Amino acid sequence: MAIITISRQNGSLGDEIAQYLSDKLGCDIIDREYALSNFFGEQSSGSIERLNESAKFFLSSSSGSDITYKDILIKHITELAQDATPGHDIILVGLGGCVICANCPYAVNIRVCASEDTRTNRIARRFNLDYESARTSVETADRKHKRFVSVLFEKDLSNPELFDITLNTDNSSVEEASAAALALIEAKNRRAKIAIETKEVGAIDHQAEAIVFKNDTEAEFAHILDMYEIEWLYEPKTFPIEYDAEGNIKMAFSPDFYLPKFDIYLELTTMEQKYVTIKNKKVRKVREMYPGTNVRIVYKKDFLSLVERLKRFC
Amino acid sequence: MSHILGNSIEISRIVFDEETIRKRVIELGQMITKDFYGQEVVLIGVLKGSLYFFSDLSRSIDLPLKLDTIGFGSIPDTTSRTGVVRITKDIDVDITGKSVIIVEDVIRTGLTTAYLISNIESKKPASISLCSMLLNPDRLLMTIPVKYYGFEITDQWLIGYGMDLDEVGRNLPYIAETSRKQ
Numbered sequence: 270m271a272i273i274t275i276s277r278q279n280g281s282l283g284d285e286i287a288q289y290l291s292d293k294l295g296c297d298i299i300d301r302e303y304a305l306s307n308f309f310g311e312q313s314s315g316s317i318e319r320l321n322e323s324a325k326f327f328l329s330s331s332s333g334s335d336i337t338y339k340d341i342l343i344k345h346i347t348e349l350a351q352d353a354t355p356g357h358d359i360i361l362v363g364l365g366g367c368v369i370c371a372n373c374p375y376a377v378n379i380r381v382c383a384s385e386d387t388r389t390n391r392i393a394r395r396f397n398l399d400y401e402s403a404r405t406s407v408e409t410a411d412r413k414h415k416r417f418v419s420v421l422f423e424k425d426l427s428n429p430e431l432f433d434i435t436l437n438t439d440n441s442s443v444e445e446a447s448a449a450a451l452a453l454i455e456a457k458n459r460r461a462k463i464a465i466e467t468k469e470v471g472a473i474d475h476q477a478e479a480i481v482f483k484n485d486t487e488a489e490f491a492h493i494l495d496m497y498e499i500e501w502l503y504e505p506k507t508f509p510i511e512y513d514a515e516g517n518i519k520m521a522f523s524p525d526f527y528l529p530k531f532d533i534y535l536e537l538t539t540m541e542q543k544y545v546t547i548k549n550k551k552v553r554k555v556r557e558m559y560p561g562t563n564v565r566i567v568y569k570k571d572f573l574s575l576v577e578r579l580k581r582f583c
Numbered sequence: 584m585s586h587i588l589g590n591s592i593e594i595s596r597i598v599f600d601e602e603t604i605r606k607r608v609i610e611l612g613q614m615i616t617k618d619f620y621g622q623e624v625v626l627i628g629v630l631k632g633s634l635y636f637f638s639d640l641s642r643s644i645d646l647p648l649k650l651d652t653i654g655f656g657s658i659p660d661t662t663s664r665t666g667v668v669r670i671t672k673d674i675d676v677d678i679t680g681k682s683v684i685i686v687e688d689v690i691r692t693g694l695t696t697a698y699l700i701s702n703i704e705s706k707k708p709a710s711i712s713l714c715s716m717l718l719n720p721d722r723l724l725m726t727i728p729v730k731y732y733g734f735e736i737t738d739q740w741l742i743g744y745g746m747d748l749d750e751v752g753r754n755l756p757y758i759a760e761t762s763r764k765q
Contacts, residue, residue: 496668497698499725531697531726565724570738575692 271375271461272350272359273454274366276426279410280388280395282438282446283381287362289447294454299349300362308345309338324413324420339421343369350376358454363414367431368422375461377454380432381446383439433457459502459529467506486539486572487525493575494526502527506534508562510554522551524564533563539572592748592761599734599758604716604744607733608636611714612643614731615684619646622682625708627674629699630654631753632688635745636716636733640686651676653702655695668698674706683708688745689717689736693725700727716744717758 273290277283291298305317319326320338327339346369349359361370370376383391385407393403418426429435434453436446480503482488487503494501504523511520524534536552538545545568552564588594599607615624626644628637630652641650654672683703690696696713703711714731721737742748743755752761 493694497694498701499694499697528725530701533724533726535724563726567724571692571722571724575694 272361272366272370272373272377273450274361274370274376274378275381276363276367276379276414276432277381278383278388278414279407280391281381281383282391282443284362285443286379286381286436286438286447286450287360289443290450290454291360293447293451294358294360296358296360298360298362299346299364301364304342304345304364308341324417327421342421346370358458363417365418365422365424368418368424371431374464375457377434377450377457378432379450380429380435382435382437387439460505463502463505463527463529484539486537489576490526490535490537490567490572494528499531500529502529508555508559510551510558520551520554522555524555531563533565535565535567537567537572539569588742588752588755592742592751594742594759595762597757597759598736598739598741599744601756604733604757605639608639609643611731611733612640612645615640615714616643616645619644619682619684622646622709623649623680624682624684625649625651625674625676625678626684626686627678627703628652628686629688629695630672632745632747633686633716634753636688637686640714649676649681653699655698670702674703678703678706678708680707680709682710682712684712684714684731687713687715689719689741690715690727690729690732691719691722693723693727696727697725717741 350373367378389404507523509518509521524536526535651674656671713729716733717736718732739760742752743758747753
């Protein structure tokens with residue numbers, strides 16, 4: 270994952286969550302203010318003011334060209350998304366980022382919301398307003414947000430499909446809601462890193478598939494890793510290791526487990542010796558064809574002695 | 584022959600005798616003394632296997648050390664053959680910002696060590712180093728940097744110098760291979 274988009278309702282603590290995530294991840298926040306100062310820098314101050322006020326104005330052409338302000342916005346955000354890499358994140362607040370980055374595989378699109386009553390109370394307290402004035406402010410902001418996305422992208426901001434995760438802050442603190450977002454960001458970052466490596470070396474990425482263990486041993490081994498709080502991914506990658514003359518894959522190897530923290534693949538073998546020999550051959554080929562890839566075989570006796578020792582305890 | 588093992592366990596051979604162990608422990612102590620000079624060091628022994636090694640090693644390190652121990656156990660779990668790992672004795676010394684050296688008797692798969700590292704990492708030490716009396720590099724499932732170790736071993740079943748077979752044999756002064764499988 271490289272770009273985190275945050276769409277937030279007024280008074281939902283979305284900005285606070287963006288700041289919290291920025292501090293935790295050590296990354297920059299791109300918001301409306303930044304965009305208006307940096308994306309449209311050569312426009313007159315009058316145009317910038319209108320961009321700040323009117324969603325429709327984004328559809329008009331910038332002075333002296335056929336390019337609309339919307340095009341400029343999309344271009345800049347797309348470039349930001351492309352430049353960012355896993356571990357070097359960027360937080361994009363508002364600006365329809367969830368729509369622009371919808372097809373970016375390494376984006377995490379977050380929606381932050383809360384009930385109107387909660388948000389009204391927060392706005393009233395923050396700006397020292399009476400309840401009714403605060404409610405009017407919240408309703409106006411909601412309409413504006415909705416209109417911006419609707420006018421520019423013909424999308425409905427209330428559609429949950431635009432987001433990977435929705436955080437309701439009615440009963441969650443900034444820290445609690447951010448913890449959920451961080452967990453997703455971290456998991457997606459890990460997946461993105463593997464996907465990028467996979468793409469670079471020509472292996473096949475199938476991390477998104479559901480986990481179906483092939484046998485009880487694999488399930489037990491996963492349990493052992495869980496016991497030790499060692500993070501694992503099940504068969505996240507397939508390494509093609511033999512091709513025919515036409516370039517079709519003749520033989521491939523999908524190690525059973527990947528341990529991200531230790532950057533190591535583990536293949537369990539609890540079967541007959543002849544299969545162990547084949548697996549050893551496959552592991553050798555992976556090491557030759559994909560230098561820097563750590564693969565280890567967990568032999569039957571290793572597994573059984575591990576289970577035995579754990580029963581008595583280590 | 585010693586009476587320590589009773590009649591249930593037979594020793595097939597002594598793998599590392601007292602003198603060999605003593606010399607190697609002194610060497611490890613000297614290496615650690617040199618590498619950690621000027622740092623605040625906390626030595627954490629993993630119970631119970633590292634008891635004797637921990638004791639000898641700490642006395643071979645010429646630094647102002649703080650000592651602590653950590654212990655593990657497993658809770659039986661009906662849903663699996665192996666149960667659930669838990670810490671039975673946590674460390675008491677504050678290790679925040681300090682150089683931690685984890686002392687183990689033997690590292691085989693590295694699973695326990697990986698668990699230890701992630702547990703100790705959460706307490707924010709300045710660094711974590713590993714020192715094991717024995718290491719089986721062929722069986723390591725984790726990419727764990729074991730900076731200090733006494734001896735490399737293979738698939739032997741060993742007892743003595745802290746290591747046991749059903750809690751017997753820890754107090755042997757040498758490390759021996761048993762003829763009965765662990």
